[in-house]
Amino acid sequence: MSLVIIGTGNWGSTLAGLLNPEQALRMWCERKEFIKPTIESLKQAAGTDRPGIVVEEMFTSPLTAGDIVLVVVPSAQVGPVARKIHEKVKPPYPIIVSASKGLERATFRTCSQVIASILPTATIAVMSGPNIAKEIAAGRPAKAVLGCDNVHVLLKVAKAMRSDRFHLDMTRDTVDVELCAAMKGVFAIGAGVIDARKWGCNFMGLMLTFGLREIAEVGKFLGISSAHVFGIAGLGDLVATCLSPDSRNYRLGQLLAGGTPLKEALSQVGMVVEGAMTASAVSEMAALRLRVPLFSAISAIVEDPCEAAFRRLEQVLMEYPSNG
Missing domain, CATH: 3.40.50.720 (NAD(P)-binding Rossmann-like Domain)
Structure with missing residues (x-):
């Protein structure tokens, strides 16, 4: 063997x-x-x-x-x-x-x-x-x-x-673990944006809190065990990728927020950024009446990293209801 x-x-x-x-x-x-x-x-x-x-x-x-x-x-x-x-x-x-x-x-x-x-x-x-x-x-x-x-x-x-x-x-479980892993990469892009825009640690806390909430929302719909959402495949991976400048997704967010076009940003990262592809896939689940405004806002940044898209992300985080 x-x-x-x-x-x-x-x-x-x-x-x-x-x-x-x-x-x-x-x-x-x-x-x-x-x-x-x-x-x-x-x-x-x-x-x-x-x-x-x-x-x-x-x-x-x-x-x-x-x-x-x-x-x-x-x-x-x-x-x-x-x-x-x-x-x-x-x-x-x-x-x-x-x-x-x-x-x-x-x-x-x-x-x-x-x-x-x-x-x-x-x-x-x-x-x-x-x-x-x-x-x-x-x-x-x-x-x-x-x-x-x-x-x-x-x-x-x-x-x-x-x-x-x-x-x-x-x-x-297999699919549960994979879905958690795929979804967290989207929020790591958002974390890179927060860093580049100098919105600070307070906003990063909001990203982690509401990002985890949306992973749980999608997870519930897909039948993912909450043990994985709040375990190392979900929460653990989310925290590590959102706080590490060595994360590919994080670096992509930084570059996009700094004005680098998507194609050039992907080239600079030098590796495939899975979160960029997952963002669009998950944001489409809003059509199923799932509440995923953060997924949608980050997907919009990936598709068109313009000032309006960044303001949308800021607004979503500011207006996200803390009590769900």
């Missing part, structure tokens, strides 16, 4: 440095020309060039049913990755762990649901939490939630990913 990480960005490289050094590990690049840059970024992000990590082009070596595949790619790439697995691998499939965050705008499906629609017989787990890659790569401790409806798989994955500075809580 070996671990295979698909996704060579900051989070994928950081996970590679975290995982049990006795565990065989392969990192898969989309193309051969990405191998050398991945090896270099792996040394920087993981803080180690430990032996045992093989960096190779996707499907250079076979996947077996006993492997564990960590999918650590932007949400828009989850479907294409699953389709490649479907084309190249015959069932039974390896265990697939989605460590990607975000939603499909058109369908509101989570990453695990997208994978399951393409690989219906695969066993799928999810992992999420307040995990700023830069902090974890620097050796700071962190925790995440690992979700799967199969207890045997939970125990197998947890053992394979054992680390003294990265602990996993376990749950049999």
Whole structure:
């Protein structure tokens, strides 16, 4: 059995440095020309060039049913990755762990649901939490939630990913964890706006309070357990991302509020910002008579970061009823 990480960005490289050094590990690049840059970024992000990590082009070596595949790619790439697995691998499939965050705008499906629609017989787990890659790569401790409806798989994955500075809580819920993780990124964009506009910590407190309320509102409609909304996949991830300037979503909000056009801001962040895509998906739920004015205001900023959009966000926070 070996671990295979698909996704060579900051989070994928950081996970590679975290995982049990006795565990065989392969990192898969989309193309051969990405191998050398991945090896270099792996040394920087993981803080180690430990032996045992093989960096190779996707499907250079076979996947077996006993492997564990960590999918650590932007949400828009989850479907294409699953389709490649479907084309190249015959069932039974390896265990697939989605460590990607975000939603499909058109369908509101989570990453695990997208994978399951393409690989219906695969066993799928999810992992999420307040995990700023830069902090974890620097050796700071962190925790995440690992979700799967199969207890045997939970125990197998947890053992394979054992680390003294990265602990996993376990749950049999998957979609609940993913939805909380996806929604919090929207408010991190708002937090970046608050910082850039110099609205202060008082307003940041409002963002966290009312942002959590809207996550709970949407969560109730979707049947998400309140334990996850107020747990580390929801509240914990919300606080970490809204307070960390190392968060991609936070940095996007800062840039937009500073007058940088969206396309240029995304380029400057240098990574896919899931909150930007999730904002539009969730704000559309207002049509279902859900009260999500913050989601809508931040979505408006992403779509058109003009002065009127920023004033709208300020007004929403000022006029939000504290008693619900």
